Amino acid sequence: GHSTLDMARPVRTGRGEVVFAEGKKTEHLLEIVEVFLSRGENLLVSRVREDQLGPLLERFPRLVYHAEARCCTHVASPPPPCAHRVGVVTGGTSDVPVAEEAAITCEFYGVGVERVYDVGVAGINRLLARLEEMRSLRALVVVAGMEGALPSVVAGLVDRPVIGVPTSVGYGAALEGMTPLLAMLTSCVPGLAVVNIDNGFGAGYLASLIARL
Amino acid sequence: GHSTLDMARPVRTGRGEVVFAEGKKTEHLLEIVEVFLSRGENLLVSRVREDQLGPLLERFPRLVYHAEARCCTHVASPPPPCAHRVGVVTGGTSDVPVAEEAAITCEFYGVGVERVYDVGVAGINRLLARLEEMRSLRALVVVAGMEGALPSVVAGLVDRPVIGVPTSVGYGAALEGMTPLLAMLTSCVPGLAVVNIDNGFGAGYLASLIARL
Amino acid sequence: GHSTLDMARPVRTGRGEVVFAEGKKTEHLLEIVEVFLSRGENLLVSRVREDQLGPLLERFPRLVYHAEARCCTHVASPPPPCAHRVGVVTGGTSDVPVAEEAAITCEFYGVGVERVYDVGVAGINRLLARLEEMRSLRALVVVAGMEGALPSVVAGLVDRPVIGVPTSVGYGAALEGMTPLLAMLTSCVPGLAVVNIDNGFGAGYLASLIARL
Amino acid sequence: GHSTLDMARPVRTGRGEVVFAEGKKTEHLLEIVEVFLSRGENLLVSRVREDQLGPLLERFPRLVYHAEARCCTHVASPPPPCAHRVGVVTGGTSDVPVAEEAAITCEFYGVGVERVYDVGVAGINRLLARLEEMRSLRALVVVAGMEGALPSVVAGLVDRPVIGVPTSVGYGAALEGMTPLLAMLTSCVPGLAVVNIDNGFGAGYLASLIARL
Amino acid sequence: GHSTLDMARPVRTGRGEVVFAEGKKTEHLLEIVEVFLSRGENLLVSRVREDQLGPLLERFPRLVYHAEARCCTHVASPPPPCAHRVGVVTGGTSDVPVAEEAAITCEFYGVGVERVYDVGVAGINRLLARLEEMRSLRALVVVAGMEGALPSVVAGLVDRPVIGVPTSVGYGAALEGMTPLLAMLTSCVPGLAVVNIDNGFGAGYLASLIARL
Amino acid sequence: GHSTLDMARPVRTGRGEVVFAEGKKTEHLLEIVEVFLSRGENLLVSRVREDQLGPLLERFPRLVYHAEARCCTHVASPPPPCAHRVGVVTGGTSDVPVAEEAAITCEFYGVGVERVYDVGVAGINRLLARLEEMRSLRALVVVAGMEGALPSVVAGLVDRPVIGVPTSVGYGAALEGMTPLLAMLTSCVPGLAVVNIDNGFGAGYLASLIARL
Amino acid sequence: GHSTLDMARPVRTGRGEVVFAEGKKTEHLLEIVEVFLSRGENLLVSRVREDQLGPLLERFPRLVYHAEARCCTHVASPPPPCAHRVGVVTGGTSDVPVAEEAAITCEFYGVGVERVYDVGVAGINRLLARLEEMRSLRALVVVAGMEGALPSVVAGLVDRPVIGVPTSVGYGAALEGMTPLLAMLTSCVPGLAVVNIDNGFGAGYLASLIARL
Amino acid sequence: GHSTLDMARPVRTGRGEVVFAEGKKTEHLLEIVEVFLSRGENLLVSRVREDQLGPLLERFPRLVYHAEARCCTHVASPPPPCAHRVGVVTGGTSDVPVAEEAAITCEFYGVGVERVYDVGVAGINRLLARLEEMRSLRALVVVAGMEGALPSVVAGLVDRPVIGVPTSVGYGAALEGMTPLLAMLTSCVPGLAVVNIDNGFGAGYLASLIARL
Numbered sequence A, B, C, D, E, F, G, H: 001g002h003s004t005l006d007m008a009r010p011v012r013t014g015r016g017e018v019v020f021a022e023g024k025k026t027e028h029l030l031e032i033v034e035v036f037l038s039r040g041e042n043l044l045v046s047r048v049r050e051d052q053l054g055p056l057l058e059r060f061p062r063l064v065y066h067a068e069a070r071c072c073t074h075v076a077s078p079p080p081p082c083a084h085r086v087g088v089v090t091g092g093t094s095d096v097p098v099a100e101e102a103a104i105t106c107e108f109y110g111v112g113v114e115r116v117y118d119v120g121v122a123g124i125n126r127l128l129a130r131l132e133e134m135r136s137l138r139a140l141v142v143v144a145g146m147e148g149a150l151p152s153v154v155a156g157l158v159d160r161p162v163i164g165v166p167t168s169v170g171y172g173a174a175l176e177g178m179t180p181l182l183a184m185l186t187s188c189v190p191g192l193a194v195v196n197i198d199n200g201f202g203a204g205y206l207a208s209l210i211a212r213l
């Protein structure tokens, strides 16, 4: 009753479908997943809540659970191979769950990922050590909380499209991610655009779109 | 004295240099432009204030002024041709100056532009009439003020990277562009990332980077 | 002791009374409901908390519970029939509880409702498919979270009064509904006014008022 | 070049066209007005800047200027008569320009207006004295700045659709109209919806839409 | 160790001491209460958490608990009688806990209180019915959430000092009390000043100070 | 036309009338002042703009202009003498215009004023030197910008009603007065209430009301 | 996998390493602590959650737990003695946990601490009584919530570097610490800089850096 | 009249006096400068407006004007020499006026300054080239607008006290400096504290205080 499935979209795009689990009642989630799996489509279920996980995996044992990314995938038919790879970079270890959501999303769409984690501006030598690797990639997803400076620094060093993902890591003046969001938007370095706070999925989707151009 | 020119960057990127005129004293602006032109580089001077324009064009008659985009360019050696084109789309006519800044930036970097202006959600048939054209482009810069809904609608219809540019067009609850900025960031459609309010330059730079991948 | 019942209002307006349950202690809620039911009035109890539901239904078995709308109604004497119908539209399935609150409120006041759910801008063809139906209605309640673009799009396509209801669906830059609220208020399309975040009741009340003019 | 005129709209709605002058260059404004007038349509030009007024009236002597509302109208063919009237109410005298924009808009669409000005909550007896008059109207546009309490009070006394228009009148904590906007949205009285700060046009448009149902 | 008791204050002011319980560990709270009671002073313990209540009353059976106001008092020596009374007024029943905090505070300082509850602007006749009573009082504490209009209306009708107390009652655009706070501050009626959101204690303290002048 | 004079108020309160000049057109201002003066009432015209001053004093030579307070007064019949005095205190010299508005307002209502200027927390010994004087007054208006700490400090030292007036003095994080406003509202000292930013009139009005109780 | 340890830093600075426990999974925390302890380094684990404390102390009995500061330390080799001492000052008792975090951090880096607690502006005599002591110290960490006035007052009285630490103590307009943060930043007294809300660690680190210059 | 000069302060601190010119009327400014110069004190007049400059220099030819810092100084008796130097660093050239205010302030207090300008994160090699120089200084003032990342990067590389100064350079999401302010406050690197937006004076004052310890 409550859902109007958009059949045009997956057909037109040839991309797998995505379900956002977090705000849904478990029974509704199961119904929707049922529909997509029964149609033999590739499926990514993102932001799976802990209480949804058991019922989901029990009913659909085909689903693969990615714990850190908090998502499930089912690949019925692998997407065509992609010649290019994408980088996923984080400032700290607390940003890793969001980064993994981006990475799993890229991989779900058939794009390989290079992970460059915990190389934030507090010790910039860690970042400099991996520059060449980063310059060989097609696009970079850069995930950072607190002051959100890392995407600017990366965009200044690597001439590739950079997608900044602010995270809600931090407290007080970090304003639950609003501060790194605003900081990334006002970056003095061009070549950088930004997605919503903690939106690893959106960043991974866009990066894979660019990698497949 | 006050500037530390970053010689590494244009050499490494092979891209023309950009000077942000708005916040600079005219004498400082003239000095900086002098340096870059004397080195025979391609140059884009963005956000030229009215009082800067006369002295600038008088001293450097080579500069071409783009009135609606409020910027000047000098192309010493044209960039290599690019096989792909970029679309620049606006919601209304008041968004055109920001859109032109994006378009001129793309063209400065050698990437052709398709302009699709005044096709906002108030009369969505205007947008639907140009869908096929938009689907043939490499990336889309979508410029909108007020409620900022257009990038979402475009990203829902076209499977290309979309760069949303919120503008400060509007009043009251538009919060000088903060409202369309936030709206674009929370878009329910993936494939979209966002740059700062009125930042046509940043969007054009990123679009040209993607078109040239 | 703590309540000053406004006897003038239901008499003057001839409309049923409404009790907002959420912020009340269960014992106070029961007392107030008691008073209204004993006077033989139509009653709508909105935003019933889970812990209030049991005691409420046990003590007043006459009350009908509407689970998705989280409200209870008792219709002692049905309101006079209304020739016109109202549409309740949502962007996604997560907006349905707020939409149901609006719909039940309309029906409580005797106004029929057409439900048009999950037709948001991510797949605008779903909305276009139901345009004629929407044009036949007296007023439209349009419920959307995240970027809140749907009321603008609807108001651009249907020449009926549109009441926008922003929802707190979304995260990060959605600012718990403040972003769709601001976006709806700055709509570039006229014919649209807005109520508080998640305020399905207020929208339904106003829509029924318009339908009965 | 920059405008994509939406021919479908005025034809479909049978309502006169509106041009928002404030953000436009005078030459662009003149061109657009030219197009509409030459097609023999009714036209409302809102928010005319002082520097635009002279050229506008000189070139189009047919236009009627409404000084307090800061708008011009031309009625080529009067709209069909409307049986119902609308009320426009203000809290203070400083709110009158916004109120006049609403009133002129209603009248442009052929709906008669009752003006009830300067009856704010500082001296509530002034409002009570005009209650019966207000109850005879089809819808009420209530304009108020500062604490924005008037629409709530009116909606509590009159069972008609109320459209609240917050104004930027006030200083300090009035936050340029954001405070009355938020206050109206959180009204404890139903039957009230809100438009953008200072948006007399939007309120008048919606009120006339309701009056003509 | 952690507290520096300010002995000068109660001696100088001759007013009972107040302890703010909410943020304190129970053991620290008990120690501080011990000190004050052992000195034979009048004591008001405000904002007592549920988990603190048992231990507090068990150890100090002399304390009187005021459930709705969530505070405890002990009056060792009653304050001198006060010739004047203070009014405590609320918009709705949900504002009563804050109002009771104000009322108990006044009474603790020996000032009698007239309670006028649930007379908000949704049904203004309830307020008008009690005007004469309110005009006979020395000062008025007016407590309201949501749009916070009541203090303005009261100050427009009664020529007494009005202390506005915004409450966190409401949702969405009520911004946890920030909206009524801002609304009260921008009141168009003079004779009104404001305290922090939900700060019944502060309002009651100031009202009793005025009543005793 | 646009004004609804509230005749009930000055009669009922026996207090002089006040006109807020700032937002009014000069011709409207002159008309309103004409009405009040012709009725022989005491009149305070606050926030007179520079361009209004000449016409105002030329037409009404009886008006006395108070330059620092930017207001004009005419006292037709002096108010009855008041036994109590009020203190007006500022943190710095930039706060003096707001303080003078408060002081002139008190004097207009017949209440004597003690001025204690430039005694802010940067050099607290200046404040301590004048404590005894301040303790002899009936109420204190304390005016401060920037961090707005002075009202708290004064309320901690003097057991009189304190009315805090935040000013827009400061820059950056002072947020045009919002920071001292919020700071005063969250004061850890009771006995203090707050009016709008720069609202010297409101503070003086309330102080005189208290002094006359 | 997820961490890139910055070996350069502790070697270069000769300062002990710090681990921020709060946002980490217990197993990750244990691993990181393991690495540092096994290298024989001094270690400070800050913001230890209750559920982390047991496993941490059980596995590393060498760690010393500081309950009020919510942190653990292990000093393998004491830092060289420091000739200077630092003061840690609070406005109230609720600010003590943040203050203790600052104090323990200083001591961890070998700098002695003078604690001056609960001397806020509500009773300024408590502060004045300890002025001489404070003037003998090298730098002052001043911790305050609510209106955050204390650092200004201290900086006005003591000519030493003052580091202001706003706390989230307070409610309503305290905005979870944003209000004291903004207030400290706009202080009218020089000699004061500010760290993030509740950031006792950052303040203690900087104070010890200054003391060791 | 309006000023209460704090004689205790310059005597106690032995530091020159500072006058903040911006908000003062020229005549008041001249009076205050007169007083200080006549007492033979060192004087710094900061934020001199253009219209104040002529009268100031004409009346007090002894004053030295520093154009970029927009301030005037008079050194009657040079402060004692200081063994240590301070660094003043900027992200871009637009930050230089604020940086110069900091530098002139340090020099006024007798502390030498190393200027390191235009070394922002867009080209981080410019910063790395000057690291050794920066490590030899006593404290660093780091000035940056837009995303405000530079102080974090510097604090991660140099183990000296860093004072971050956010500037209002930038547009849109830079929020007139609020974004770099918040970013600096949430820095993931310790050793950094922050002053108000554009507050070069405050940063220079604190840096000189630290250099002289």
Ligand SMILES: Nc1ncnc2c1ncn2[C@@H]1O[C@H](COP(=O)(O)O)[C@@H](O)[C@H]1O
Pocket (backbone or CB within 6 Å): A188, A189, A190, B018, B019, B020, B021, B046, B047, B199, B200, B201, B202, H092, H093, H094
């Ligand atoms: N219109 C613009 N908006 C935002 N950034 C710009 C703009 N124009 C130039 N920039 C950036 O500013 C840098 C030049 O700044 P500057 O060194 O101050 O001239 C360029 O490298 C661009 O990245």
Ligand SMILES: Nc1ncnc2c1ncn2[C@@H]1O[C@H](COP(=O)(O)O)[C@@H](O)[C@H]1O
Pocket (backbone or CB within 6 Å): B092, B093, B094, C188, C189, C190, D018, D019, D020, D021, D046, D047, D199, D200, D201, D202
């Ligand atoms: N004063 C106004 N405030 C808000 N929207 C307006 C106003 N006047 C006109 N509009 C809207 O703006 C549209 C015209 O915009 P434009 O095409 O830029 O002239 C009209 O269709 C109206 O919906």
Ligand SMILES: Nc1ncnc2c1ncn2[C@@H]1O[C@H](COP(=O)(O)O)[C@@H](O)[C@H]1O
Pocket (backbone or CB within 6 Å): E018, E019, E020, E021, E046, E047, E199, E200, E201, E202, F188, F189, F190, G092, G093, G094
């Ligand atoms: N409910 C309350 N809200 C605000 N402030 C309060 C409240 N109760 C007590 N206070 C203030 O808090 C002070 C006591 O704080 P404390 O020393 O932390 O117990 C009293 O002197 C009162 O001024």
Ligand SMILES: Nc1ncnc2c1ncn2[C@@H]1O[C@H](COP(=O)(O)O)[C@@H](O)[C@H]1O
Pocket (backbone or CB within 6 Å): D092, D093, D094, E188, E189, E190, F018, F019, F020, F021, F046, F047, F199, F200, F201, F202
């Ligand atoms: N400076 C002021 N700030 C705030 N309110 C004021 C001020 N001066 C006058 N008022 C209020 O504004 C009312 C007059 O408004 P008006 O009818 O628009 O002239 C008076 O009754 C005062 O309550």
Ligand SMILES: [Mg+2]
Pocket (backbone or CB within 6 Å): A092, A093, A118, G004
């Ligand atoms: Mg790390």
Ligand SMILES: [Mg+2]
Pocket (backbone or CB within 6 Å): B092, B093, B118
């Ligand atoms: Mg248009």
Ligand SMILES: [Mg+2]
Pocket (backbone or CB within 6 Å): A004, C092, C093, C118
């Ligand atoms: Mg859907």
Ligand SMILES: [Mg+2]
Pocket (backbone or CB within 6 Å): D092, D093, D118
């Ligand atoms: Mg009036």
Ligand SMILES: [Mg+2]
Pocket (backbone or CB within 6 Å): E092, E093, E118
């Ligand atoms: Mg009620």
Ligand SMILES: [Mg+2]
Pocket (backbone or CB within 6 Å): F092, F093, F118, H004
């Ligand atoms: Mg001073």
Ligand SMILES: [Mg+2]
Pocket (backbone or CB within 6 Å): G092, G093, G118
């Ligand atoms: Mg205390």
Ligand SMILES: [Mg+2]
Pocket (backbone or CB within 6 Å): H092, H093, H118
């Ligand atoms: Mg540069």
